[in-house]
Amino acid sequence: METLSPSIAAECADAVYSVFSPDSMGNIPMPLSTQLERRFSFKGKPSPVMGETGGIFGLYTQTTGFAVIGEGRERHRNSTLIAIRGSSSIADYLTDFDVGIATGINNQSVHSGFEEAFASMRPSFNDRLAKRLTQAGPNHTVHCVGHSLGGALASLTADWLKSQFPVKVKLYTFGAPRVGLKGYATKNTNQIDAHYRCTHGADPVPLAPVWPFIHAPNEGAGEYRLDSAEGINFSAHRMGHKGTPGYRNTAETDDWGKLKRQSMRFLNQTVRLRYEDRLQASFTNYWSEKLNAALITLLKDAGYYSVVAGQATMSSALTFYDRLARSLEKIAEASTEFAEQTAGLLGHMLVFAGKAAVTVTKLTYQFIRWVFETTIGTLNRSVKKALESL
Template identity: 30%
Template sequence: MANPFTPKVVAGLCKDVYALTKIDTLDEAKKVLNTRYQGNLQFADNNMLVGKTGGPAFVKVKTAFGFVLVGQNQLAGHAFVLFRGTQYLADWLTNFNMLFGRSECGNRVHDGFNSSFKSMKPQIAPFIQGLPPGTKVHCLGHSLGGALATLAAEWIKQTTSFEVFLYSFGSPRVGLDDFSAGCTSLIGCDHVFRAYHKTDVVPCIPIWPFTHTPNEGRDYLLFSPGLLPGGKWHDMGEYVTSVTNGSSGKSLSWEKLYSNRKTDYSDVNVSAWLTDRGQCVYSLSNFQKIEHAFKFVIKKCLSVVGNMASFAQSTYTTLMDRLAFVLAKNSLVEGSLSTWITLLMKKIAQFLGLAKKLADSDNWSEAVIRDLLRKLQVKAQTMAKQALSHALADGRAL
């Protein structure tokens, strides 16, 4: 089914949720919303979504994580669940002992995201239950809000008969492969619209084995200059600009945005990159290539790894420790597998700017591999925190 809303409309809503949460009173927020959307959107009763991740315990518009809105007039038959990002995302992304929670469908997700969403469910549930049959429900969010919108979309689709659409801008990864595949299948790939800037680092974390929804290559790449991650390109205002035709001010189409998307990395692409003698310098592009290569090598180790489910029973740190063990064990086996592991470790070492002695090493013990994976995780989290801090310092929407 074609998306009933343009990228500019959706991005505008994701930006406006920040503006609405900067207003002191709900009455003032209602006036702003009514003016901006010409009476086509209204707040639902008990509309403010307040989570339990921190901040004041009392409820004000400014402490809200988002809003639920009902369409009327031209938007009749549509309902909207909007989430915003917060500074707590930076805290969660730098937590080395991330736990895995279970989504509505029982799949593995980031526990911080999941706990925050669960704390809002009692506020969202009456709104969803009160919608008339045939309503189309749109879950939207930017940054952390995109992660919350993803969990909300899965929950609503799993527990109701409503048609659900999911939109996110600059969202971090929410869960592991079981969640991404299950959520994509449940909602429908053609109902999921994930947009991201080329140099926005937040969509690159948490690093693998976390993966994005949808998992079928249907996402929307937006141009941003340079090779290094920049906080500017995580700003929701920049996302609005990127989906707007600069000369006409009209929205670009979803089809146009999709045409910007690069072809998925194939095993042939990954193997060519791993065997290339060029240095793996620090850039967001090379970080993404390392992730593709990591999945490529782990796939070759599946005979030892077995079912990944057994590797994700506790914390993310424990999972990475187990992967380090598997990689080290396979690096001792004669043949092509040990060669691929060596090539991957060298690329990671080069990316991290470690000493040439380590980058040229052929001795990949469990301790060395674990240390490299830990440093790669730290690097990714540092890049993300810097981007988020930059957005906060400049007063932009997280």
Template identity: 45%
Template sequence: MRDLTPQIAVKLAEAAYEIKDKVGGVYESDALDLLSRDFDFNLSNNVVQGTSGSLMEHIFKHKTGFAVIGTGKKSGDYNGHTVIALRGTANKRDVVTDMHCGLSTSANNLPAHAGFNKTFNSIKPALEGYFTKNSSGPVHCVGHSLGGALAHLTANWLHSKQNGRPISLYTFGAPRVGYAGFADKTSNSLHRVFRCTHSADPIPLVPFWPFVHTEGEYTLNAAPNINAQAHRMAGNSPGYINTASSFKSFAAVNKRSEHWHKEQVRLDYEKRHQASFTSKWAHRLGAALITLLKDTGLLYEVQHMITGSLTFYDKVALLLTKIAHMPGNFAEQQKGMLGHMLVFAGKPGIVITDLSYKFIRWVLSVTLDKVAQVAGSAISLLK
């Protein structure tokens, strides 16, 4: 199966934003025009409408263009292939900035982010209509930002419905969609996964722990400091269109193969000032939490936690309060993790003197909110 090039994939991701609204009664896209050598896009019939994750849009059933489907031309390199490009919602209030998200069952029968699932379910009927009639040949699912999350869910859904059909996933600056089991099942079931990031992009860091990414990360730009500008598609700061288009193939992109969430991290409270507001420390703090839960035998409980009246992190804080009273060195291990979180969140002067539920919940909140604030700014820049 021939892979898309980084340039084609990022152009498709760009085009998904351009078909949000009709102009003069028709959909238009300059990005799709540039891809016309390889693909046919019937904008009269193959634009999929959906409803965004915001509550008001669902209440009023406000539908806009969410995805565009193309077919490979017989004369091109992708004869017999199908491409589907999906966009995210350019709204700061969107679910990606809600760190206290719920879960719902996804197409691969594992829990995933409820907000992403809700939006995906609004476009699924149209996808079913198309792919029931077009059930052969490789499929490439593409998206930037929240569109990457929807592409992820679309690829999983297609695999569950049309098992054996080669399906590849291409995302740019996409958030995390599910827990470790969900990510691993995606990595093992799809033909190829090209998860592209800028190291400074805050959106791939959310939702926070224990949501994780699929295996493998194609790093298009390695600047370490978290910066809302790094999430943008256009421009040179660094701009996904700019960075992706500089590579002729994904084989030329630096690929990080390790699983961050499988790293064993135990942190010393006295060394907490080594932490910084970087993607490296966001990953390390997530790994530290998972390590602590694994060491105390509580990881299984978290991985199978479905939220109800309490938010997810209310329940995590309850478990951490329980750990604080366990025999052994777990309280010190937890103190080290929380101390590093405070420095990461820009509160280095706070000294930990107790491990009460109220304090632990507050530390989790300020840490999550620090990332959420930058993630919200990144989403706003998409407008």
């Protein structure tokens, strides 16, 4: 079962951006290296798979080129490549922030905007792939590749392929956001044959959407961290050679074994935060993950985790965080210990969001709701800036 090298996977994720605006004949000139052309055929000027993205209630809906399909050559002759582009238009980044919940192809809860975008491409994928993959058999491998929103769509495409065809599927993503809730991440982890999730330390996009969304794979080494950067910097999301650092640059190797692996540091770990230590927090990937873990720990300590996590599958993000704030108010009222633990969490969240001067006094629903809005809003502004920079 052949694997794409980091450099080839990164080139695919970058080159597919050229499909955004096909010519009058529906074709696009795709810039490919000799190395990639030796491995996959795109049949001259490939016609892209179109996809539809848009904001809430269909506002600003836009249909654009989203993906290309390549047939394997030489040692990849028993492979198919699907490359899906990331977010580079207003319609696309509105989709990224339209955080509702939908049921994905694997019957688990996923980001509704991602699911709607994938659903618009699925008929075209089926038309182009069904005959080839039905006849291919279990030794055939499909490589799904994407950057940013393209990584999320590649993940959903991989799920669909495993549900429809007797093939192996490998998933390669760069700077991809979280696609679904825990059930989705677990099922995706177990059914996809190999995951290569690549991130930069300062890239804000993989931090969104926040909990209860989580990344797949949610077991094992987790991700390939391609640099050692800290903080959060919108430019760290860029794919091309001109980016700083640029995923094409940091993935410039033929060996996955040479890249640094990093587990999700706080997944399933107990984290309790003291209010007096809040100034240790900072606007970084590290603290984003640690705050998620501290919230989950508090909910589990108070016996609310199962109920709150279950509510996530039945509501939009707006409604979910309203319910979460009410739950934390009740938890804080239950005991002095829980009140202190809640204050510690909120205090660290405020410092993360640049609001260190705000003092946590009354643990009311209104205040807790405001802290969540402020914290998530601060992170989302960085994510939006990163997407707009593509």
